[in-house]
Amino acid sequence: MAPLLATYRISATERDIRARAEALAVEQSIEMPVAAIPAGRMLDDVVAKVHDLRPDGDAFRVTLALAPVTTGSEASQLLNMLFGNCSLQPEVELLDVQMPEPFARAWPGPRFGIDGLRERTGARGRPLTCSALKPQGASVEHLAHLAGTFAAAGLDVIKDDHGLANQATGPFSRRVPAVQAAVDAANRASGGRTIYAPTFSGGPRAIAEQARIAKDCGVQAALVAPMLVGVPVFIELQEMLGVPVLAHPAFAGSPRIAPPLLLGKLFRLFGADATIFPNHGGRFSFGRATCLAIADEARRPFATLAPALPVPAGGMSVERVAEMRADYGDDVMLLIGGGLLAADDIARRSREFVAAVRAEQGMP
């Protein structure tokens, strides 16, 4: 199989860069002196090679050819080969990875993707709308009431705040059935098809129990922070649950991995049907180009993988709907949390959000 082509940005002097790049190739494959490897298959097939090296501003852009076999086609090991040890080397950033088509095809990717989310919610020809149940510490009754309000207003997706985990104030086992029941009741009353994505968190045993509870009460989506529970757990949960998963970027911001690669391409490879990221101009400092690149990686043609839905968020407001739509087009989910919750009349503000998104199709 053709190699994985992983591109790094490395700070080094022109004199040192060749040796630095060769050392990175060793670090990210065999991690021992190459001189001790006898000539033959291992040297040819397992040791990473410097595929390309060019100046990039005041640093260098180095592309390594990594052997797909070293990843064992396993998510944690893929991350390990791409950025395991060199995560400890501050002069190295991971920018991108190009995968041969047969490699990418071996991953599940989004099981539902954009089409699947549209089908479940009935949202056609426009962005999807989403809000969040907050704050943690609120009673289950309060959160369920809020979910009912959002669903009645016609939001497509209601997600738990990613801070709602399994705390004593609203444990998953009490919270999720109550919220799902409130959403179901609102759907029955309105004829709507709002879906609810609770936060799955904790260890594998806890998550398996959460999956059982979620299935029992008919939950139609899930919210998971892959970098908190572990990417392999994120993948196994998808198999257990069989519903669309929204990836949350908590704890995913700081690795020196380009956000379009991690939040766009890799989260999609690992099965995210939607990927939440901090939009520019909110509480976070990602620039517009970075945000558009995340959305592009989530949606562009990529082997046989379904496109994932980009979800710009993080301090958005109803006033920004038109601008976000102009930025991202229709294949996007607009997530406004605090912007609705802080309103004097949450129900009305939610209806205004829904109307603002539907307005341009003449479907208010």
Added chain:
Amino acid sequence: MAPLLATYRISATERDIRARAEALAVEQSIEMPVAAIPAGRMLDDVVAKVHDLRPDGDAFRVTLALAPVTTGSEASQLLNMLFGNCSLQPEVELLDVQMPEPFARAWPGPRFGIDGLRERTGARGRPLTCSALKPQGASVEHLAHLAGTFAAAGLDVIKDDHGLANQATGPFSRRVPAVQAAVDAANRASGGRTIYAPTFSGGPRAIAEQARIAKDCGVQAALVAPMLVGVPVFIELQEMLGVPVLAHPAFAGSPRIAPPLLLGKLFRLFGADATIFPNHGGRFSFGRATCLAIADEARRPFATLAPALPVPAGGMSVERVAEMRADYGDDVMLLIGGGLLAADDIARRSREFVAAVRAEQGMP
């Protein structure tokens, strides 16, 4: 319970820092406008507070008081509350967290710790010695032979390279029984007590299967990269296995979390019996002070948690044994991988390593 005191370094102007700190307190707790929270229990008990704020060079040092209840006493949620969303804010670094004693005591911490590792290996009054089976891609027979060589030389711990996962060239199910058998044979011949720590990787199902295989063939330790498999999986594996675990720092280097906090204090809280980190003067750029601080966090008194064994590594050599011992004292494990593997006579170099460590007790 008293709050968790989490200290961050924040880049901001003097004019903005108070508002920036207050915003961080909101981001790391309720993540919605405080104005929308009614006065009462939630505002008092759940919203994080700015506990301290002081200049720190050209930035500021901000300590937040976080409510322990928001963590649900769960590892992924603790990381979420400490650094979930603000990992996406490049102006914020997490420096440290102080935990009230009852909070820390609720975590398992190291089940074996330094004493347990000494007991299993019979290593007393001196640093422990460790090497690594490499490279990935080598045959199982080669790796087993290498393990036998290391064990015969009297190394205390033999670990898999963290790049040895479950690849087709040496899958866990074939590799681990073969290596353990080679170590057992060498122990029988020498009367030694070398233990072997294979790499556990993949999803929860794969790891449970690996645990079964490891138990069946009498494996006495484990190597895990918590940031690759997920911290909650790391914790559950400890319960399944019942043997000491060595934490590997792969993928753990890049978060803007101070290494002594993540690799020292938190990995120990999450149960690492030993924590591997890149020593200064090797292939990585951690400075000496950072390395000593990691070792200090691993070993210092911390609630009722057993001390964990610091394992400086990453391009070390037999020539540095005396210096590392002077740096770290005796409660340390010295890990030399490539430095042994690149020798013309690996067996002799391994014996020299063991002798160098034992020399100072007059136990050559």
